[in-house]
Amino acid sequence: MDITPVATGGLPRPVPAAAPPVRSEARAALKDSAGVGLGFLPLGLAFGALVTQSGLDWWWAGLSAALVFGGSFEFLLIGMVTASAPLAAIAVSALLVNVRHVFYALSFPLHRVTGRLGKAYSTYAMCDEAYALTTGERARTWPGRRILWLQFLLHLYWAGSSTAGALLGSLIPGSVTGLDFALTALFAVLALDALQGLRGDVPTPALAVLSALGARLLVPGQMLLAAFALFTAALLARHLTTSRKPRHA
Structure with missing residues (x-):
């Protein structure tokens, strides 16, 4: 704060310094989420x-995009609903497809989000793209409000575009195929972007590929769950191995 002399008595009196302008976290989140949007x-x-x-x-x-907000599971859910699959089968499929979020929670910056309501929504809206954006190098200084705005905008993008696609769906010829591959294409782009941020860390993507191949050979019926389990075990083993190495001065 500034020390400014007062005319009466000539004694200095502390005067609060002018507060710096507050940056719009919503505008920053809009810029951050534009590419994924x-x-x-x-x-x-x-x-x-x-x-x-x-x-x-x-x-x-x-309705599915707003309430389920499950991305890949929603594509799977379409076939299960049209096939009148049992509710238990849908619940088990949802668990197997979205169990990766358990591992996301280990490094997602939820501790920066304040308030019970904010934490609850941030946990609910923690999708793959939000995790990829908020755990990167440049996102380490983002405050909780910016993270919440980012997740809300991603939620809005998905619900809005899904509704628009349903309304315009009648204009797309039924002979058009490959619409369900759009999700795979987006994951491929996110994976390439994540590889660029590894800074030459070749073992990590190599472990991911080996985990996927091992799961495909051992348990092809539950490949996603097995791949995540193998990858997590490999990362833990590597961490324990490197942490036990003696440190040189």
Whole structure:
């Protein structure tokens, strides 16, 4: 704070310094999420079109995107709903597909988010893209409000584009195929972006590939869960091995 002399008595009196301008966290989050939002647009449109082409009502796409917000599981859910799959089978499939979020929670910056409501929504809206954006090198100084805005915008992108895709789905010819591959394409782009931030750490992607191949050979029916388990075990083993090495001065 500044020390400014007062005319009466000539004694100095502390005067609070002017507060610095507060940066709009919503505007910053909008800039941060713009790239993924552009990726969500064709993906959501594809999901919405796939919903209507599967014989479901258009509003089902928006409701699923807003409440389930499961990305890859939502694509799987379309076939299960149209096939009238048992509720227990849907619940088990949801667990197997989304169990990766348990591992995300180990490094997701939830501790920066304040308030019970904010933490609850941040936990609910922790999708793959939000995790990739908030755990990067440049996101280490982001405050909780910016993280919440980022997650809300990603949620909005997905729900809005899915609803628009369902409304426009009738305009897409039924002969068009490959709409469900849009999710795989987005994951491929995110994986390439993550590889660029590893800074030459070749063992990590190598362990991921080996874990996926091992899961494919050993338990192809539960490849996703087995791959994550193998990858986590490999990372823990590597961490224990490197931490036990003697440190040189």
